[in-house]
Amino acid sequence: QVQLVESGGGLVQAGGSLRLSCAASGRSFSSYTMGWFRQAPGKEREFVATIVWTGGRTYYADFVKGRFTISRDNAKNTVYLQMNSLAPEDTAVYYCAAAYQAMITVRDRNRYDYWGPGTQVTVSS
Secondary structure (H helix, E strand, O other): OOOEEEEOOEEEEOOOOEEEEEEEOOOOHHHEEEEEEEEOOOOOOEEEEEEOOOOOOEEEOHHHOOOEEEEEEOOOOEEEEEEOOOOHHHOEEEEEEEEEOOOOOOOOHHHOOEEOOOEEEEEEO
16 A cells, blocks of 8 residues: 655746655555656646656656656655746646556556645646
8 A cells, every 4th residue: 555645736937847746655665656647627637757666767748848857766755746847738736646566558547556635736827
């Protein structure tokens, strides 16, 4: 069982930056592929970024366009999402998710076993 809690969301002006954190409880954090998803009002939850449990390979959604960086600190059981050059269309609730030893289909939200409650990110124009 893994419990996830996101933090770091808030209100920021367009062009600004935020760093989201996701703290995980329980053991074997290093065995989980960790992902970030987001959901805007009236839209489906969509993939943002993920970092694979072994080797640290990362994947990003096309709309990230080099603006976001995902990283993890296994010693702290934490995954991060550094978001730069934020735009109003990035406004959404951002969710952290964990998938046990996932290597493929890591962009698919159905692959993930555990989810955090989410943190709101609002970007003003």
